Amino acid sequence: MATTGTDLSRMRELNQLSIVWxxxxxxxxxxxxLAGRAGLSRPAVDVLxxxxxxxxxxxxxxxxxxxxxxRPARRYRFRADAGHVLxxxxxxxxxxxxxxxxxxxxxxxxxxxxxxxxxxTARLSEVDRVIDDVLGAAGMAxxxxxxxxxxxxxxxxxAGRTSLSTPLPGWTAADPVAxxxxxxxxxxxxxxxxxxxxxxxxWNGVAQDADDIVFLLAGLRTGAGLILDGTLRRGHGGAAxxxxxxxAVRWLTAPDHLQSCPGIPATAAPGEAAAWVFQAARDGDxxxxxxxxxxxxxxxxxxxxxxLTLDPQVVVYGGGFSRSADVVLEPLRRELxxxxxxxxxxxxxxxxxxxxxxxAVRLALDEVDSRLLSDGLSAPSAPHR
Amino acid sequence: MATTGTDLSRMRELNQLSIVWxxxxxxxxxxxxLAGRAGLSRPAVDVLxxxxxxxxxxxxxxxxxxxxxxRPARRYRFRADAGHVLxxxxxxxxxxxxxxxxxxxxxxxxxxxxxxxxxxTARLSEVDRVIDDVLGAAGMAxxxxxxxxxxxxxxxxxAGRTSLSTPLPGWTAADPVAxxxxxxxxxxxxxxxxxxxxxxxxWNGVAQDADDIVFLLAGLRTGAGLILDGTLRRGHGGAAxxxxxxxAVRWLTAPDHLQSCPGIPATAAPGEAAAWVFQAARDGDxxxxxxxxxxxxxxxxxxxxxxLTLDPQVVVYGGGFSRSADVVLEPLRRELxxxxxxxxxxxxxxxxxxxxxxxAVRLALDEVDSRLLSDGLSAPSAPHR
DNA sequence: TGGATAATGCTGAGGAGTTTACTAACTCGG
DNA sequence: CCGAGTTAGTAAACTCCTCAGCATTATCCA
Numbered sequence: 001m002a003t004t005g006t007d008l009s010r011m012r013e014l015n016q017l018s019i020v021w022x023x024x025x026x027x028x029x030x031x032x033x034l035a036g037r038a039g040l041s042r043p044a045v046d047v048l049x050x051x052x053x054x055x056x057x058x059x060x061x062x063x064x065x066x067x068x069x070x071r072p073a074r075r076y077r078f079r080a081d082a083g084h085v086l087x088x089x090x091x092x093x094x095x096x097x098x099x100x101x102x103x104x105x106x107x108x109x110x111x112x113x114x115x116x117x118x119x120x121t122a123r124l125s126e127v128d129r130v131i132d133d134v135l136g137a138a139g140m141a142x143x144x145x146x147x148x149x150x151x152x153x154x155x156x157x158x159a160g161r162t163s164l165s166t167p168l169p170g171w172t173a174a175d176p177v178a179x180x181x182x183x184x185x186x187x188x189x190x191x192x193x194x195x196x197x198x199x200x201x202x203w204n205g206v207a208q209d210a211d212d213i214v215f216l217l218a219g220l221r222t223g224a225g226l227i228l229d230g231t232l233r234r235g236h237g238g239a240a241x242x243x244x245x246x247x248a249v250r251w252l253t254a255p256d257h258l259q260s261c262p263g264i265p266a267t268a269a270p271g272e273a274a275a276w277v278f279q280a281a282r283d284g285d286x287x288x289x290x291x292x293x294x295x296x297x298x299x300x301x302x303x304x305x306x307x308l309t310l311d312p313q314v315v316v317y318g319g320g321f322s323r324s325a326d327v328v329l330e331p332l333r334r335e336l337x338x339x340x341x342x343x344x345x346x347x348x349x350x351x352x353x354x355x356x357x358x359x360a361v362r363l364a365l366d367e368v369d370s371r372l373l374s375d376g377l378s379a380p381s382a383p384h385r
Numbered sequence: 386m387a388t389t390g391t392d393l394s395r396m397r398e399l400n401q402l403s404i405v406w407x408x409x410x411x412x413x414x415x416x417x418x419l420a421g422r423a424g425l426s427r428p429a430v431d432v433l434x435x436x437x438x439x440x441x442x443x444x445x446x447x448x449x450x451x452x453x454x455x456r457p458a459r460r461y462r463f464r465a466d467a468g469h470v471l472x473x474x475x476x477x478x479x480x481x482x483x484x485x486x487x488x489x490x491x492x493x494x495x496x497x498x499x500x501x502x503x504x505x506t507a508r509l510s511e512v513d514r515v516i517d518d519v520l521g522a523a524g525m526a527x528x529x530x531x532x533x534x535x536x537x538x539x540x541x542x543x544a545g546r547t548s549l550s551t552p553l554p555g556w557t558a559a560d561p562v563a564x565x566x567x568x569x570x571x572x573x574x575x576x577x578x579x580x581x582x583x584x585x586x587x588w589n590g591v592a593q594d595a596d597d598i599v600f601l602l603a604g605l606r607t608g609a610g611l612i613l614d615g616t617l618r619r620g621h622g623g624a625a626x627x628x629x630x631x632x633a634v635r636w637l638t639a640p641d642h643l644q645s646c647p648g649i650p651a652t653a654a655p656g657e658a659a660a661w662v663f664q665a666a667r668d669g670d671x672x673x674x675x676x677x678x679x680x681x682x683x684x685x686x687x688x689x690x691x692x693l694t695l696d697p698q699v700v701v702y703g704g705g706f707s708r709s710a711d712v713v714l715e716p717l718r719r720e721l722x723x724x725x726x727x728x729x730x731x732x733x734x735x736x737x738x739x740x741x742x743x744x745a746v747r748l749a750l751d752e753v754d755s756r757l758l759s760d761g762l763s764a765p766s767a768p769h770r
Numbered sequence: 771t772g773g774a775t776a777a778t779g780c781t782g783a784g785g786a787g788t789t790t791a792c793t794a795a796c797t798c799g800g
Numbered sequence: 801c802c803g804a805g806t807t808a809g810t811a812a813a814c815t816c817c818t819c820a821g822c823a824t825t826a827t828c829c830a
Contacts, residue, residue: 006403007425007818008785011396015787032808040392044787046809070807071795155696155726164726212621226694228618235613235696236597237727243693245726248633248686301633305690308628309611311540311620341540341549341630342622392787393816400817417777426819431778455776456826 012048013376015040019048020057020377023078024103028061030073049076055379056082080105082380083146085368086134087360088127089193089353090152090176092116092167095127097134098357102146104203104365109354110134120174127176128183142183146382147364149189150176151196151356153221155239160190164239167221186382187367192234193217194241196359197351198225199232201316203362205355206347212312214344216303218328219320220271222251224306232363243302254298261291271320278324293331300335307340318349325349398761400425401433405442405762408434408463409488413446415458434461440764441467465490467765468531470753471519472745473512474578474738475537475561477501477552480512482519483742487531489588489750494739495519505559513568527568531767532749534574535561536581536741538606540624545575549624552606571767572752577619578602579626581744582736583610584617586701588747590740591732597697599729601688603713604705605656607636609691617748628687639683646676656705663709678716685720692725703734710734 015038022037023029029037035045052058053076061075080103089096093116099108110133114126127150135141154166160177162168180188198215201207207215213227224241226233233240244251258274263285268276280288303315317325317332325348333346351358371383391399400423407422408414414422420430437443438461446460465488474481478501484493495518499511512535520526539551545562547553565573583600586592592600596615602608609626611618618625629636643659648670653661665673688700702710702717710733718731736743756768 006396006399008396011391011393011817012786014391030808041788042808043789043810047786068807069797069805071797071809073808210621224694228613228620229616231614233613233695236595236698236729237696239693239696239727241694242696242726243690246686246689246693246724249690301631304631305628305634306694308624308631309609309626309691309694310618311622311624311627313621339631341627342624344621396786397817415777427777428779428820429818432817454774454828456778456828458777 010376015044016048016052016377017372019045019052020078020372023049023052023058023076024080025078028075028077030075032073034076052076052377055377057377057380078103079380081107083368083382084138084140084144085147085361085364086131086145086149087196087357087362087364088131088148088150089196089356089360090123090127090150090168091193091356092153095123095130096354096357097127097130098354098361099134099138099140100361100365102365102368104361106361108134108138109357110137117169119170120168123168123171124174124176124179127179131183143185143382145184145186147187147189147367148180148184149191149196149360149364149367150180151191151193151360152176153193153223155237155242156190156192157238160188162190181385185384187364187371187385189363189367191360191363192223192225192238192241193356194223194225195232195234196225196357196363197318197349197355198227198316198359199362200351200355200359201318201349202227202230204358205316205351206349207314207316210312210314212310212314214303214306214310214312214315215349216299216306216315216317217319218299218317218322220255220274222254222299222302222319224302226306226310226312228310228312241306243305246302246305249302249305250298251302254295257291257294257298262287274321275324278321278327281327282324292327296328296331297335299328300332300339303332304336304339307336307344311342312344314345314347316347316349318351318355320353322349322352395761397433400429401437401762402757404430404433404437405463405757408437408443408461409465410463413460413462415460417458419461437461437762440762442762442765463488464765466492468753468767469523469525469529470532470746470749471516471530471534472581472742472747472749473516473533473535474581474741474745475508475512475535475553476578476741477538480508480515481739481742482512482515483739483746484519484523484525485746485750487750487753489746491746493519493523494742495522502554504555505553508553508556509559509561509564516568528570528767530569530571532572532574532752533565533569534576534581534745534749534752535565536576536578536745537561538578538608540622540627541575541577542623545573547575566770570769572749572756572770574748574752576745576748577608577610577623577626578741579608579610580617580619581610581742581748582703582734582740583612583701583744584747585736585740585744586703586734587612587615589743590701590736591734592699592701595697595699597695597699599688599691599695599697599700600734601684601691601700601702602704603684603702603707605640605659607639607684607687607704609687611691611695611697613695613697626691628690631687631690634687634690635683636687639680642676642679642683647672659706660709663706663712666712667709677712681713681716682720684713685717685724688717689721689724692721692729696727697729699730699732701732701734703736703740705738707734707737 018038080101096111154162211230215225217223465486539547598612600610
């Protein structure tokens with residue numbers, strides 16, 4: 001615990017930040033409200049918030065028709081559009097970019113399919129195009145972006161490389177940080193997709209109340225992302241949550257139980273096959289029900305390992321199969337009771353396949369916040385690396 | 386991120402704390418040295434440190450024979466004996482209490498055997514006696530103790546109960562917090578033994594440089610404690626690290642491979658049997674080597690699950706078998722390479738069976754520090770619950 | 771003994787937040 | 801239409817903290 005001394009200017013900086021955080025995410029607020037939220041006196045807040053206005057962080061809303069008794073108060077509003085952040089999901093089949101203002105309001109979304117076999121260079125130039133288009137549609141330039149987070153599959157190391165393994169063809173050789181650094185001078189971060197989904201579920205999803213979360217990515221691939229004590233845990237080499245690599249945990253082959261279920265129409269694509277099986281199970285088909293049970297049994301071993309290791313409050317069932325949570329969650333719960341000491345809540349994700357990009361946005365926002373905390377707030381502008 | 390506003394007095398409080406932390410753990414320091422460490426100006430430090438002296442947190446050491454040129458500086462020393470904390474390991478066979486001052490210097494240690502079959506009431510009164518004796522030997526009363534942490538086996542919930550399971554007979558019904566609260570008005574905490582050992586290894590042991598640590602308790606029982614990003618992780622219900630409960634992980638039966646090794650002298654007790662096997666393996670005995678390998682193989686599955694889930698920097702091999710690390714670590718490493726993506730460092734614990742009590746001391750010290758941080762430092766006295 | 775060196779002690783300046791009091795603006799009821 | 805009651809904005813006085821700078825003091829060395 002190496003606390004360093006504080007002087008007056010730092011104190012003022014911190015108080016100003018606490019005003020910003022009291023302002024943000026709330027409707028336009030009066031000085032009195034802010035004083036209450038920030039724990040400061042009214043005159044102090046007054047000075048600070050006026051400084052924020054002159055710097056461009058906040059703006060005044062002159063009192064309109066007042067309903068209450070007494071002199072109507074000026075209201076101050078956080079200028080959420082002072083800066084923006086970008087969250088990008090680089091998937092095998094699609095690229096999804098989400099643009100958000102500083103308050104987390106989404107101001108642009110663009111999804112575009114990409115050739116599953118595209119090599120890194122092609123994939124990255126497609127990323128560039130998507131970025132250009134989503135920024136263009138919002139009338140913005142790369143310099144208006146304050147932080148970028150990009151989600152990919154596979155464990156990501158501190159340099160943003162995916163050297164161990166990934167389903168993206170050739171991606172182990174890619175250096176997306178270097179690529180993006182050519183166009184953005186703001187902080188650029190690469191993160192694993194499961195981890196980002198976990199962050200999204202805690203931000204906007206189904207686990208907002210929990211501090212200890214296991215996000216389970218269930219689809220043709222299976223993976224996990226961990227949030228403990230409210231923050232994302234990456235592990236020392238960025239490979240936390242990769243329990244699926246253990247052979248005793250049959251996550252790699254678990255989806256095969258669904259693919260090989262008898263009765264699947266020959267015309268169905270791999271993704272549709274699973275959906276068909278889930279629907280058939282829902283309709284009471286015996287073979288399909290058995291296939292789902294076998295899938296669940298394999299899934300449960302890995303989940304149990306995670307649950308026993310981490311003792312989370314919530315396990316979020318997400319990924320492509322999350323639409324079929326109704327037929328999976330109950331058998332999964334039964335399997336887990338066999339294995340676990342203390343059963344966590346099981347919840348189905350509702351964010352769908354936007355969760356990765358949303359989590360990326362949230363992480364980018366966190367990056368901006370931590371920069372504000374360490375560098376203080378001068379006039380609003382994009383932080384540099 | 387709900388930062389609350391700060392005023393002058395809080396700032397002074399924080400600066401005074403930063404002086405305390407600059408003082409503590411260092412040899413007696415001059416004002417100039419403190420100013421450098423705390424990042425404050427010399428006059429500021431001067432005032433603060435004098436306040437600390439009048440409050441009783443620090444004492445002056447008048448300059449003796451000086452070696453350097455110039456006026457010799459007064460030196461200030463942290464009064465580590467202003468308060469003490471107690472760490473207690475309640476094991477099946479022994480109770481070990483360690484008394485430490487505020488700087489972490491051990492000022493008393495007392496180990497006493499206890500009947501393995503003793504019921505909770507008997508065990509707790511034995512704890513009382515050990516506490517009395519270790520305090521008495523140091524000339525102290527319970528009121529001089531600022532925090533107590535007690536380590537037990539089995540997952541501990543937030544209330545300090547061990548309701549799920551534990552090898553301590555009858556202990557699931559025990560309420561050690563209530564018992565200790567009758568004699569101590571200071572904060573009392575109960576924690577799992579593996580978790581405490583992990584804390585100890587990061588404090589004084591073999592993992593001081595690491596922020597992501599898995600502590601492996603290897604003995605007749607097998608367990609784990611987790612430190613991630615530098616802090617102990619308990620999980621939502623306090624049951625983190627209990628991977629051994631998974632049947633696919635054969636931690637429960639792994640030590641049997643050692644017990645059932647042919648050639649063990651019939652006279653050997655259970656604990657000695659394992660030691661004999663390790664020694665025989667060290668001497669090249671084929672059967673013993675095979676037994677160790679089988680043991681290691683079973684151990685490795687669970688360790689691999691932990692490593693893949695958490696991606697730690699270090700795995701510390703501790704517990705009763707840690708003395709035999711030389712014959713276990715290498716095979717364990719080989720097994721792990723088969724299972725894991727990224728192999729962490731494997732290190733053998735050197736703290737021996739004092740690690741639980743040491744970790745308990747460390748946690749109690751942390752408790753004191755966090756009280757100081759939240760309540761500020763008035764005159765030194767035991768914090769209340 | 772005098773000079774160099776480094777720590778101490780003191781005073782004033784500057785800055786930040788709080789308290790208090792006062793003024794301004796608005797609603798409501800007679 | 802006007803005054804009482806209520807709430808917001810503003811200014812002044814005060815407290816408290818840190819810091820810079822200078823004089824003072826203590827010690828060593830030539």
